[in-house]
Amino acid sequence: MSEYNHLEIERKWQSFWKENETFRVSSQSDKPKYYVLDMFPYPSGAGLHVGHPLGYIASDIYARYKRLKGFNVLHPMGFDSFGLPAEQYAIQTGQHPAVTTEENISRYIGQLQHLGFSFDWSREVRTSDPGYYRWTQWIFSRLFNSWYNLAADKAEAIETLIAEFEKAGNQTVQAACDEDTPAFTAEDWHAFSAEEQYELTLKYRLTYVAEATVNWCAALGSVLSNDEVKDGVSERGGYPVEQKRMRQWMMRITAYSQRLIDGLDTIDWSESLKEQQRNWIGRSVGALVDFEVQGHAQTITVFTTRVDTIYGVTFMVIAPEHELVPTITTPEQQQEISQYIEQTKKRSERDRMSDVKTVSGAFTGAYALNPFNGEKIPVYIADYVLAGYGTGAVMAVPSGDQRDWNFATHFGLPIIPILDAQKEVALQADPTKEGRYINSGMIDGLSYAEATDRLIQWLEANGKGKGKINYRLRDAVFSRQRYWGEPVPVYFRENGKGGTLPYLVPDAELPLELPAVNKYLPTETGEPPLGRAEGWNYQGQWEYELSTMPGWAGSSWYWYRYMDPANQEAFAASDAIGYWKAVDLYIGGTEHATGHLLYSRFWNKFLKDRGYVPEEEPFKKLINQGMIQGRSNFVYRVKGHDAARPVFVSAGLKDRYETTPLHVDVNIVSSDILDVEKFVQTRKDIVGEQPEFILEDGVYKCGAEVEKMSKSKFNVVNPDDIIKRYGADTLRLYEMFLGPLEQAKPWNTNGIDGTYRFIRKLWRLFYADNGQWLVQDEAPKPAELKVLHRTIKKVEEDIEHFSFNTAVSAFMVLVNELGSLKCRSKAVLEQVLVLLAPFAPHISEELWEALENQPGTISTARFPQWEAGHLVDDLFEYPIQINGKVRATLAFPPDKSPDEIQQEVLASEAVAKWMDGKPVKKFIIVPKRIINVVV
């Protein structure tokens, strides 16, 4: 083939790779391993758009590069195939989600293959395969059979906990457990029935059942996790979400809070992503302080990060939901309190968030006593205190906290300054930690750090409180009231007291397969869809759990399955895990920061604790590719015309009319100029019978705006069309060339011709326009070697830094220069192909094959290793600055000593002319840069 035909070449090599299983990788090799992973996609019905492949192209370039560098590279792909859209579609059409999913996956695979990715498809996984979710269920069972030993700071088998209970009850055990766990001794334990003992262990297991306040989305018929709720509405669909108490499966992720924070320091992720996780976990160091309530036996415990402000406390505020509210409210205040609680309940979460300015609250009539000075302070309730954070009670310090200050001002409560460095606290709060304490009893005159230590010591010595680290992270809700997800491998058996207890389905009986149902909706009694399944019970008598696992279950361990995807005995064989260990490079979007990426780290740490995997962190390095946004085009319809005879005005003239902008399909717009004919043909719905177009400069220009790429905005660009027109190699290069990988950018095809031109220029280094073969077995010219090795070095560095856009630029320079040098040398052009193979694999393979097939040349190994680049410099030209201005240029060999250079420079006529006979004050040589002379 002597003409560049991307369609033919790409088809040829894609089937070559497929038939030869070129990218199949073994888990046994003498080579060093490298694991490159993409976040696997949910196979949606819309197929891929040009934004999706961005990360896959980057990872593919890196994987191919690593192979050329002699690594054994694991680079798999699979599908996160449980999810909402297939189920919604099933509800509408009755088609089983498995069918929809299968169709979508086939389409995805086809599209991915057309991009020329080097995935090892023999390792493909799908989370909705029973052979896969068997092991998701198995991991769930391991979590159920584990507890978190705080003393050892790791998860252990539940048996070790039971052994402790038998020896010493639960008083010496340090464990992460439910707050309502009662105390018992070894004797108590032995006196309990088997069911009672079992029930107690449920309070310690890492996955457990609880009555939890959950985000209930009625429209979706399911609960959502906190990260699936955005601004009080569901992330998918934007439906309203309300708080509801329901029985739920929970994951005790909070046991891992500190380790999830600490682990961040050991991994190579972007600072912003780590920060997002840190904020989500929300560690705050502070203290618990017990306040006695006057006239009551109970105390109210508050959490504070500023114990040092304790002498500035002038009142206390507790959440309306606080358990002591009914107890401490005085009869006189009863009505006001009830009214306030009623009013709070009516306000949705969203209202509470949007309305942060209004001060509201109610006095309970009760007084608490400051443990340090016995001061009597009134106790209020207010909705700015959240029941779910800390202890649901705060000590209010109006001089140091603006919210407390607003509250105090509104209710006429006193404000006491506590630091000499505080600004006038009558005007506003000053949260400073500077200066020395005043009005502060035992800490008067101390600094912030001294005071905090002293106070916590006092609290602990007097049993009035203690230092405490608090986390914002909540245990994760693990139930979804949906059909298309992994069944929870649990059934319920009577406990002999009228209730039921959850028991695991034995491992040998996994997978617990998803049963058939007649409809994918909740039952009439409000049970999840699985309630419709006939005979859905264990051994014919005990009902299975009816909810399924959340979307993140299957994705929280999938990288291990790729290591050994067909294994029937384990989620992956230990020698495969021992070989691949963890993901070296993970590429994906930032939207999973507080979801998938956090849960995966949690499960990984758990699996490590229980000895199933070797590494504490699953993803060593993470790159977030930026989203490719759509660029929408608009036409402007003039208002006030008959719908059958609409008038459209070109963007430049639209200000002269009253217009309605309408999205127009970007695929019939080129450089913002509308293909009017196609528009009229394809959009009968808006053009009517006789549309009129007001043109400018003879064409109709569209308006444009950057928006998210979406079908409804008519701005989706399909990679298939681009591949057809320009080829996958061009698309790959172009997406990389578009800008830095991690940066969000709107899609445009403005520069794609330049990339296509580059590919054809490369082709013309090998074949002349008339199809004649140009490459000869001749010695490379020095200039060719120079530019070649400069490029190799640059590209190597760029790939290692994921700066693919500049690497592509370097290729363009290389090909331009070799073109003008009329390079014919086989040795040089071979290297060019190796260099380019990760980026544009099809054309590289094709030209490599052509090289091999030329008579008279010795066939070498198919794609040898990447040869390290080295600089070939005979002379280096230094611009010479005299007092800041470049006045001359001199060339020196790279090994010349600085002293010799200095002598020669000063001796040279060109320089002396500008120095005017003045003495040299400074002489600076920056190697390979510049020479600077100051006189």
Add this chain to the structure above:
RNA sequence: GCUGAAGUGGUGGAAUUGGUAGACACGCACGUUUCAGGGGCGUGUGGGGGUUGCCCUGUGCGGGUUCGAGUCCCGCCUUCAGUACCA
């Protein structure tokens, strides 16, 4: 409010981390090719001036350090992303 990132030509973006700012590409202009074309090739292209193998100016704004600053320091402004009655 807090946290993180970023402001460079008409456009996307480079700049070896303190060393000739604007690489590479798009766009545009001119030229060229027996070029039908939106193709190929070449030249030019930050702004201003000019005696046209020259000068001045220039990286959001204002200062500073340095022989030398897009890059470092201080103070502002703007944009994007995440997050928030978190005690």
